[in-house]
Amino acid sequence: MYIPVIKNRTIEMGVLKEFLELELCDKVIPMVEIIQEKTRSNSKNNYIDDLKSLFLENERKFLLNFPQITPKRSNADPVKEFLTGIGRDNDLIFKNFVTCEEMRGMIPVISFNEKMLLGINDIKVCISKLPKTISCKGLKLTNQQYQVVAKDIDQLLSKGDYLILDIDNRGYSNPIFKKTYKSINDSRKKIGFISVILNSNRPVDFYNKDIIDGEPIEEIDNSLLSAYNMKGYNFDAYSDYAGVTSSLPGSGGAISPAGIYYSFENNFFVGYRGNGKVLSEFKEHIAPSIFRSEYWSEFSDEHHDRCPGCKMINAIVNKDKSGMSQGQWKGITMSHYIYSVAEDICK
Secondary structure (H helix, E strand, O other), X not given: OEEEEEEOOHHHHHHHHHHHHOOOOOOEOOEEEOOOOOOOOOOOOOHHHHHHHXXXXXXXXXXXXXXXXXXXXXXXXXXXXXXXXXXXXXXXXXXXXHHOOOOOOEEEEEEOOOOOOOOHHHHHHHHHOOOOOOOOOEEEEEHHHHHHHHHHHHHOOOOOOEEEEEEEOOOOOOHHHHHHHHHHHHXXXXXXXXXXXXXXXXXXXXOHHHOOOOEEOOOOOOOHXXXXXXXXXXXXXXXXXXXXXXXOOEOOOOOOOEEEEEEOOOOEEEEEEOOOOOOOHHHHHHHHHHHOOHHXXXXXXXXXXXXXXXXXXXXXXXXXXXXXXXXHHHHHHHHXXXXXXXXXXXX
C-alpha cells in the first residue's frame, strides 16, 4: 500500500484531482494535510469545500490530518495564521473532523507536535472527540511518542485503524528504530491495524540550485520504498511526500529552473537544471532533456499516455503547453512519481 502526502496547496491539490480522476486501485490512499484555510488565497472556497468537491459524491478513502507544526517566521502568512490557530485551540481540529464526516471515505488522523510526549489518557481524550460515525481512524506518532504508549497501543487502536510512524528525514535503517519496528509488527499481528511508515526523504535544505544537470540526486534516498514490507520492517504501507519536501511553504523565492524525474527502474530521482535564472529554461532545456533521457525511455508508451506528469512533459516538448512555471514542475514531479508507484502496486 502507498500513501502519498498532499498539502492543501494549489499545485498539490491539482495533483490530487488528477490522481482521483485516474481511478487507481484502492492500494493507493492519499493523506491530505490541511495547512491553511484556503487552497488559493483569492478563492471563495475553504479547504472543506475543496475536499467535498473531490470526495463527497464517492466513497473513495482518504486520510485527513491537521499537522501540529509550529510555523516559522519565513512561512507564508495564511499558513502561519491557520497553524497558530489550531495550535492554540486543538478542539478546532475535532470540530473540523465533524464538519467533514459526511465524506464517507474520510479517515481522521490524530497527530501531535513532535515535541509533545503524551500519555495514553491524553490520546484517549483526543480519540473520544472524533465523530461517532467514523468506521476507522489514524494515529500519527513519532518514534518517541510511540515508545511512550507502545505497551498500551491496544487501548488506542482497533482492527482496520492506521498507525503511522513518522520517522521524518531520519535513515530508516538506524538501529534506534529496531525496537519500535518489532513492537509495531507484534502489535499489528494481535490487533489487526494497518501499519504505515512515513518518510520525508527529500532534505529540506536541498534546493534547485544544488541539482547537477542530468544526474541522479544522491541526497534523496528512496530505498525505503523497496524495503518497507521486508523482514525487519514489516510495514503494511509506505508513505512519503512524493518527491517534494515536507516543509511548509515560504512567502516567496527566487527563480531557479529545475525539474526532477523519477526512475522506477533504479528507484532514484534524476535532476535537470537550467543554465540560467529564466523561466524559458523549462521548455528549452529541462523538458527536452527529460524526454531524450534513458530514464524517460524506461517507461512504456502506455505509461506516457496515462501518467499526468509525462503527459505534461510531452505537451511542453510539443509546444502545446508553455511549462514556464516552477510550481507546475513541482506538480510534474509529484504526478509522475505517484503514478509510477501506483502503476507497480496496482498491477
